[in-house]
Amino acid sequence: MKLNQNKTPILDRLKLLANTPDAAFYAPGHKRGQGVSNKLINLMGNDVFKADLPELPELDNLFAPEGVILEAQQLAAETFGADFSYFLINGSTCGITAAILATCNPNDKIILPRNVHKSVISGLILSGAIPIFINPVYDSNWDICYGISPESLAHTLQKHPDSKAVMVVYPTYQGICCDLAKIAQITHQYNIPLLVDEAHGAHFLFHKNLPPSALSQGADLTVQSTHKTLGSLTQSSMLHIKSDRLPKNRLENALQLLQSTSPNYLLLASLDAARQQMAIAGPELMTKTLDLALQARERLKSLQGLPILELGDSQPSFQYLDLTRLTVDVRNLGLTGYQADEILHQKLGVTAELPMLNNLTFIISLGNIQADIDKLIEGFSTLMLDSNYPIYQGEINIYQGDNNCYKISPREAFFATKKTVAIENSIGCISGELICPYPPGIPVLMLGEIITSDAISYLQKVILQNCIITGCSDDSLTTIKIVNI
Ligand SMILES: Cc1ncc(COP(=O)(O)O)c(C=O)c1O
Incomplete structure (x- = not known):
């Protein structure tokens, strides 16, 4: 590393300005907290409003950065192994949509898994691109999707060699990662960019026992929800590029199109801080996180009767599993995932990230502590004692019909x-x-x-x-x- 990763340029400048008295005749209207309702101050304290500042000259400009934002983004690019990094204040949602707008004109084809996030559909609607969908591999026992297989991508590209980009989800919500290196290699044979929705994988780079990061596997562009697995505020994400296959200017224009002209500096400072934290202490924090996650796995297994999603025989659509994601099959409790989630949340004080019909997925991240894991185990132990529900036996197969019959975009x-x-x-x-x-x-x-x-x-x-x-x-x-x- 060449840069001083201990630095937090946006955070430091914000702190300085927050502590410098100023007669504010600019937005936001609360004027450094002076006009905030008491109820809100009771919840959030005073200091946060002093730092809720607009694009003052000292604070740079998100869409034409040349000061503290540029420096913070350069530090992020170095940490995440990118040529360029962009801070996003509208979540990965705007990064994914911008990636499509940057690479596709109206009626251009883009190859995608069919179970994409909503933001991809927004990208299709805004760009006018035609999706060429690939069904992900579906595990009907677990009722979860893996990634797409490299073979299905190769086949689809043969049929649609005029496609302008490939976009994949890596990892899935459950932490399932496909063989991205192979997917990148196949995509690049057509000299088109591989765009990755890595919303759930911002932490990958920081431990060898986590799946490899998308950029390290050959992705041209990746979008990470820093707020989902690292320490930044909700809605703050990053987009990283490492490629000569992407029109950088157009991407920057698309990002400007999709984001507020009044970026929230609390979000930007939180991205700056999250990067610094991981650059300095990432491996240590991830070791602790993985230790907690593995402990939770072992203790849940010892309760018996609660299958936990594991990496089975590694296959190209499920090559790695992020062990900080815990997906627990609750069918033996006689509960659906939704019912188990409701009881855990409302009665037992334990809240999952994602309930599905058969299972629940929990995110274990750098913010979790031992007491959380103890509570999780306690919650499941109580659920097991109480369970007397009829067992849900449903099983459904994936639709295998003829996708991709478009008459209009x-x-x-x-x-x-x-x-x-x-x-x-x-x-x-x-x-x-x-x-x-x-x-x-x-x-x-x-x-x-x-x-x-x-x-x-x-x-x-x-x-x-x-x-x-x-x-x-x-x-x-x-x-x-x-x-x-
Ligand atoms: C797979 C996936 N991609 C993208 C997003 C959008 O991320 P964000 O909430 O940062 O806008 C999500 C959000 O849940 C997601 O699950």
Whole structure:
């Protein structure tokens, strides 16, 4: 490392200005806390408002940085192994959307797993790009998706060699990582960029027992929710690039398009601090985190009857597992994941990150302490004593129909006028809805896709199995909205 990673340029400048008296005739209206309601001060204290400052000359400009923000981003780039890093104040959501806007023109193709985050759909709608979807590998026993396989990407690129980019999710919510190195190698054979949604993997770089970071595996661009697994404030993320395949100026324009012109300096300072913390003490903090996570795993296993997601026979769509994610199958308790989550949260003071039908996923991060792990084990021990519910036996398979039949782009479908028709009359029409049954949480119909009889009969089957269907205007699926052309 060449730079002094102990430095926190944004944080230090903010602290200096917060402690320098000033007659403020600029926004925000609370004027360094003087106009804040007492109720809010009771919750948050006074100091935080002194530091809630706007883009004063000393504080640089997020969209044309040449002072403290530039320095902080350069420090981040060095820490995260990037050529350039960008601080984001609208979460990974805006970074992912910007990545698509930077690489795709209207009607350009982009290859994606079908279970992408909502921000990708926003990117498709804003850019006018055409998605070429690949189904991720689905584990129906666990009811979770792995990544995409390199073979399926190779096959899709052969069919669509004119694609402009590939985007993958790495890791998944459950910490599952695909063989990204292979995926990067295949993508680069077509001289197009690999964009990675690494929202859940900002901590990877800091320990050898964590999966490799996306940039280290050949990603051209990665977006990390620093706030999800490291110590920054909610909504603060980073986008890193390491590539000569990306139009940097266009990316910067896209980031400006999607973010506030009044960036919150508390968020920016928290990114600066989180980077410094990890650059200086990352391995030590991750060793402690992994120790707690492994202890939780062992203690839960010793309760017996609570399967925990493990890395089985490593396969290209599930090559690594982030052990700081704990996914616990609760079916033996006779509970759904939602029921277990409610009891744990409301009665036992333990709250998971993500409840699903069969399981619960917990994030263990640098902020957790031994008492949290003890509480988790105590919570599950109590749940086991109390359980007398009927066992949920449901199982559903992934929709294997013909994806990627687009007549118009998701953008055109979004803006088009729609009409409601009886479901049996919709076959062959263009979907005006994005319909996703859960489980398995993989959309069956996308905006702009041609509705097939296979898709409708699959959706009707999952409704009969009491699955939840999201995105449809009529929950019973008696009718559906189609594009009116
Ligand atoms: C896989 C994935 N990608 C992207 C995002 C968006 O991240 P953010 O909340 O930082 O905007 C999330 C949020 O949950 C996510 O789970």
